[in-house]
Amino acid sequence: MRIYTRYLLQEMLKLFFLSLLALLSIYFLVDFFAKVDNVMENHAGLAALFMFLLNQVPFVLGKFMPLALLLATMLSLGGLARNNEIVAFQAGGLSLYRLALPLVGAGLVLAAVTFYINNNLVPITGVRADHLKTTAIKGDKEKNLYNLKSLWYSGKDVIYFFADLDPVNETIAKALIYRFSADRRLRQRLDIEGLSFRAADKKWFGKSVRLRDFRFNNGFTDVVKFQQKENMELAIPAVFKDFLVPRKEPDRMTLTELKSYIAKAKNAGLSHIEYSVEIFNRMFYPFSCPLMILLAIPFSVGTRRHGGAAQGIAVSLSLGFSFWVVLSLSLALGQGRLLGPFAAAISPYILYGTFALVLLRQRVGG
Numbered sequence: 001m002r003i004y005t006r007y008l009l010q011e012m013l014k015l016f017f018l019s020l021l022a023l024l025s026i027y028f029l030v031d032f033f034a035k036v037d038n039v040m041e042n043h044a045g046l047a048a049l050f051m052f053l054l055n056q057v058p059f060v061l062g063k064f065m066p067l068a069l070l071l072a073t074m075l076s077l078g079g080l081a082r083n084n085e086i087v088a089f090q091a092g093g094l095s096l097y098r099l100a101l102p103l104v105g106a107g108l109v110l111a112a113v114t115f116y117i118n119n120n121l122v123p124i125t126g127v128r129a130d131h132l133k134t135t136a137i138k139g140d141k142e143k144n145l146y147n148l149k150s151l152w153y154s155g156k157d158v159i160y161f162f163a164d165l166d167p168v169n170e171t172i173a174k175a176l177i178y179r180f181s182a183d184r185r186l187r188q189r190l191d192i193e194g195l196s197f198r199a200a201d202k203k204w205f206g207k208s209v210r211l212r213d214f215r216f217n218n219g220f221t222d223v224v225k226f227q228q229k230e231n232m233e234l235a236i237p238a239v240f241k242d243f244l245v246p247r248k249e250p251d252r253m254t255l256t257e258l259k260s261y262i263a264k265a266k267n268a269g270l271s272h273i274e275y276s277v278e279i280f281n282r283m284f285y286p287f288s289c290p291l292m293i294l295l296a297i298p299f300s301v302g303t304r305r306h307g308g309a310a311q312g313i314a315v316s317l318s319l320g321f322s323f324w325v326v327l328s329l330s331l332a333l334g335q336g337r338l339l340g341p342f343a344a345a346i347s348p349y350i351l352y353g354t355f356a357l358v359l360l361r362q363r364v365g366g
Contacts, residue, residue: 004089005102011080012103016072023064028053035137042139048132055129058121059251065114066288067320069107073296074316081301096363100297107290115286119254126252153243153264157182162195162243170197170240175206177234185216190234197240204234250278258282273341277334280345288323291353295319298359323352 031053039049080086089099148165157180164173172195179188193208209232213225253261258279265272299315327348334344 004094004099008076008099008102009106011076012072012106014072015075016068019071019075020061020064020068023068024057024060027060027064028056031056035133038137038139042137044136044139048136052129052132052137055125055132058117058125059129062114062118062122065110065117066292067316069110069289070292070296070320071313071316073103073293074300075313077297077300086301096297096301096360100294100360103293103297104290107293111286111289114289115282118251118285119282123252123254123257127248130252151243155238157184160243165243167240167244170199171195177236181216186214186221188213192234195234199239202239204236206232206234209234250275253278255279255282273337274335276341277331277344280341281331284345284349287349288327291349291356292320292323294356294360295323295352298356298363301363323348326351 032049035049035052036046038044039046077086080089086096086099148167149163151160151162151165153160153162159178159180161176162172163175166172173193175190175192175195177188177190177192178186179190181187189212190206191210192206195204195206197204207230209227209229211225211227211229211232212223214221215224216222248257248261250258253275258275262272262275262279265275296316296319299319330339330344330347333339334341339347
């Protein structure tokens with residue numbers, strides 16, 4: 001590693017960790033005082049609050065790392081510019097692009113860290129934090145994580161309707177099963193007053209089953225057979241949990257869980273647009289790390305002696321705030337189906353990335 005690269009990275013990373021620590025401290029201080037009254041009212045004890053804040057750490061890290069990089073880049077390069085060290089680098093034959101490369105490289109490494117935190121740690125610790133917030137801090141009952149009231153679910157050549165699912169006993173109060181032929185014509189309907197799953201041998205049993213077989217003939221569908229049985233074993237190629245559609249928030253799922261949920265939601269006829277938007281947001285959000293660095297470089301080297309650190313912090317916060325406002329608005333448009341999920345997630349990065357590159361080119365040209 002070249003001397004100037006090591007020097008730039010040391011300056012930037014030192015301020016990055018200080019900025020991240022400052023942002024975390026402010027966030028948790030505000031969150032602590034916002035929730036301490038609820039803790040006292042419900043006699044939860046400070047231990048529950050501290051465990052809640054501890055489980056919030058990955059979430060806050062994943063959200064604030066790009067902003068901390070923006071602050072660190074602005075302050076470190078701004079300091080070098082005020083001391084004319086940027087001019088010295090350029091006099092030695094190092095262009096602004098060359099100086100930006102190691103910083104952007106560090107941003108890409110931290111982007112990978114951000115992705116790991118948001119995809120692997122936040123879904124686990126976020127669920128724990130939600131549980132502590134609901135049960136200990138607020139004193140409420142845990143919300144049901146599944147859609148249990150009524151559910152339509154489609155499989156290969158079959159459509160199920162279930163009402164009042166009980167995940168503890170693995171029973172369903174009422175069920176309708178429609179089976180179709182290869183040409184998608186109805187061939188059988190089952191009305192079931194009580195459906196239960198026996199996990200030991202993975203078998204389904206129905207009570208008060210009314211079974212109708214149909215045949216399509218000359219443009220009409222006729223009933224050719226009717227049976228009624230009090231108890232009947234049913235051939236359902238699934239286990240009970242296959243029909244449970246979780247109601248977790250999108251940011252409480254990994255990418256694998258999001259894809260699995262979307263597949264289930266499609267089969268169950270449930271809306272999944274916000275989960276589709278979250279998949280693309282999860283994939284693109286880490287790139288806000290190098291993007292924040294690219295945004296900071298032209299502003300920081302242009303500050304010279306005017307404003308100092310206070311101006312750098314003000315500009316950084318303004319840029320970061322504006323980016324998150326645009327990102328939130330774009331994601332909301334995606335969830336409202338005014339933009340496609342991919343376009344909603346990537347548009348802010350194209351907009352601010354183009355803005356950063358234009359400014360950088362102007363600064364180099366100037």
